[in-house]
Amino acid sequence: MTSRRLVLVAFDQLNADHGALAAADPAHDVVLLIESTSMLEARPWHPERTYLLLSAAAHFARDLIEQGFTVDYRQAATIEDGIRQARADHGIEDVVSTWPTSFAAARRLEGLGVHLVPNDLFLTSREQFDAWVSRQRTFRMEGFYREQRRRLGILMDGDEPVGGSWNFDAANRLPPPKDYRWPSSLVHEHDEIDEKISRRLGHQPSGAWGTTRAAALRQLEHFLEHSFAGFGPLEDAMPADDWAVHHSLLSPYLNIGLLHPEEVVRRAVARFDQGGIPIESCEALVRQIIGWREYVHGMYWFLGHEYRFRNALDAHRDLPPVFTGGDTDMNCVGTTVADIDKRAWVHHIPRLMILSNLALLAGVEPQQFLAWMREAFVDAYDWVMVPNVIGMGLYADGGTMMTKPYAAGGAYISRMSTFCRDCAFDPRKRVGPDACPFTTLYWDFLDRHRERFARNARMAQQVRGLDRLSDLDEVRQRAREVLDLLDAGRL
Numbered sequence: 262m263t264s265r266r267l268v269l270v271a272f273d274q275l276n277a278d279h280g281a282l283a284a285a286d287p288a289h290d291v292v293l294l295i296e297s298t299s300m301l302e303a304r305p306w307h308p309e310r311t312y313l314l315l316s317a318a319a320h321f322a323r324d325l326i327e328q329g330f331t332v333d334y335r336q337a338a339t340i341e342d343g344i345r346q347a348r349a350d351h352g353i354e355d356v357v358s359t360w361p362t363s364f365a366a367a368r369r370l371e372g373l374g375v376h377l378v379p380n381d382l383f384l385t386s387r388e389q390f391d392a393w394v395s396r397q398r399t400f401r402m403e404g405f406y407r408e409q410r411r412r413l414g415i416l417m418d419g420d421e422p423v424g425g426s427w428n429f430d431a432a433n434r435l436p437p438p439k440d441y442r443w444p445s446s447l448v449h450e451h452d453e454i455d456e457k458i459s460r461r462l463g464h465q466p467s468g469a470w471g472t473t474r475a476a477a478l479r480q481l482e483h484f485l486e487h488s489f490a491g492f493g494p495l496e497d498a499m500p501a502d503d504w505a506v507h508h509s510l511l512s513p514y515l516n517i518g519l520l521h522p523e524e525v526v527r528r529a530v531a532r533f534d535q536g537g538i539p540i541e542s543c544e545a546l547v548r549q550i551i552g553w554r555e556y557v558h559g560m561y562w563f564l565g566h567e568y569r570f571r572n573a574l575d576a577h578r579d580l581p582p583v584f585t586g587g588d589t590d591m592n593c594v595g596t597t598v599a600d601i602d603k604r605a606w607v608h609h610i611p612r613l614m615i616l617s618n619l620a621l622l623a624g625v626e627p628q629q630f631l632a633w634m635r636e637a638f639v640d641a642y643d644w645v646m647v648p649n650v651i652g653m654g655l656y657a658d659g660g661t662m663m664t665k666p667y668a669a670g671g672a673y674i675s676r677m678s679t680f681c682r683d684c685a686f687d688p689r690k691r692v693g694p695d696a697c698p699f700t701t702l703y704w705d706f707l708d709r710h711r712e713r714f715a716r717n718a719r720m721a722q723q724v725r726g727l728d729r730l731s732d733l734d735e736v737r738q739r740a741r742e743v744l745d746l747l748d749a750g751r752l
């Protein structure tokens with residue numbers, strides 16, 4: 262007779278066809294979901310995020326019961342307590358689970374004797390990534406991405422990329438067009454389970470996020486129908502009057518298992534094959550999912566637990582109040598933070614070129630910024646937030662992941678957004694009371710790190726720009742004022 266097992270399902274692994282659940286036997290096994298108070302209360306999580314996790318897990322448990330599984334959904338002080346109690350209650354010692362998505366969770370489960378099976382909610386196994394990374398001298402995403410295209414046979418024409426190019430980035434950097442109608446975004450209705458969770462948390466959900474597999478599939482189809490065509494060319498645009506732009510809004514579902522990256526890419530390529538979708542949009546989406554997402558996941562495990570503590574630029578400023586909802590005259594920052602407050606989400610460019618850029622230029626301590634980002638976003642998990650913040654956003658790894666920091670002044674934000682026209686500051690000015698803080702801090706940042714970046718071929722030209730500034734002393738003076746105002750929450 263098959264021995265009975267507890268199949269532990271983490272709240273970011275809600276998928277019955279993958280990982281430990283794929284081999285679970287409804288006749289013998291008990292599926293265990295543990296809502297741990299210590300996790301819920303460990304940090305000031307954005308309620309939108311907690312709502313999504315709890316409601317999606319509750320729906321998932323209900324669906325498994327309907328499929329004939331015995332499900333034990335329990336609340337416990339800690340995961341350890343939950344497992345201990347479930348073992349005793351069911352008289353089952355064997356616990357199996359899918360490899361979790363953080364070092365901390367893996368250590369905890371291994372310590373409890375949980376048998377971990379590979380996590381195939383990604384397209385690249387740890388072995389496949391290690392095989393790629395061990396052949397590299399530098400770890401650039403572009404090389405990984407091309408290998409993924411070939412390995413997975415996605416958008417390939419024999420050995421050549423469909424459309425004749427691997428990369429359409431040059432076509433994909435359009436600013437927000439004038440008088441443009443952005444695609445409508447889906448509003449997700451709430452059912453009884455959602456309402457129960459919402460009452461429990463005392464949080465009225467925004468409607469931006471569904472909590473079931475059916476809702477995730479609706480979001481995917483909505484994106485393919487309404488937003489996919491314009492995705493590539495407008496992926497970097499930041500219009501002040503629209504929050505979703507042409508983005509897919511799929512990360513929350515991909516990251517909790519309600520969608521698998523393979524099905525998203527397969528559906529997107531099938532939609533592209535039907536016609537009407539430019540190659541630059543299809544390639545851009547494929548790049549994000551089989552490229553960036555898999556690369557970031559692989560790098561998280563490859564770089565190790567200590568990577569999160571890197572601070573190559575020696576940045577030690579406390580997180581300024583502007584990130585946590587303090588008043589600000591910087592329209593780009595204020596609008597972005599207000600959007601996060603509403604939905605726990607903004608797209609890639611505000612994350613990178615507004616929030617991370619400000620933290621980078623101001624020299625905010627990476628671990629404080631990482632903690633805030635981790636709490637504030639609906640799609641945030643360790644494996645994805647750590648490399649994106651430490652490597653991409655803050656260059657705190659000194660260039661392990663990126664060839665140069667994503668540092669930019671107000672000119673970039675002014676070109677790619679409509680924020681500056683309604684701002685108290687002037688993106689062209691670097692000194693004076695109405696100088697754009699980004700512009701001032703950008704030059705001051707280059708000045709502070711002049712020696713390091715002069716040695717970087719991709720930064721040397723920017724650094725040489727410092728020599729053309731006749732007002733560098735004034736810039737330094739204004740930067741000190743800006744940083745003081747930022748610290749005091751008065752900018």
Ligand SMILES: Cc1cc2nc3c(=O)[nH]c(=O)nc-3n(C[C@H](O)[C@H](O)[C@H](O)COP(=O)(O)OP(=O)(O)OC[C@H]3O[C@@H](n4cnc5c(N)ncnc54)[C@H](O)[C@@H]3O)c2cc1C
Nearest residue numbers: 508509510511512549553554608609613640641645649654
């Ligand atoms: C500082 C910073 C922090 C970030 N934190 C997260 C995070 O916590 N969780 C998260 O899922 N993404 C994160 N990203 C990546 C990216 O911003 C989001 O995946 C994206 O904005 C989610 O919205 P979307 O689903 O509409 O994405 P789209 O723009 O429609 O892209 C499609 C998919 O590509 C994947 N993707 C694209 N870029 C990345 C990337 N750099 N890393 C991982 N996946 C990527 C996502 O799964 C996304 O759903 C971060 C980026 C930066 C710069």
Ligand code: SF4
Nearest residue numbers: 591593674681684697
């Ligand atoms: S002027 Fe500067 S602070 Fe104001 S919106 Fe533009 S970039 Fe942001």
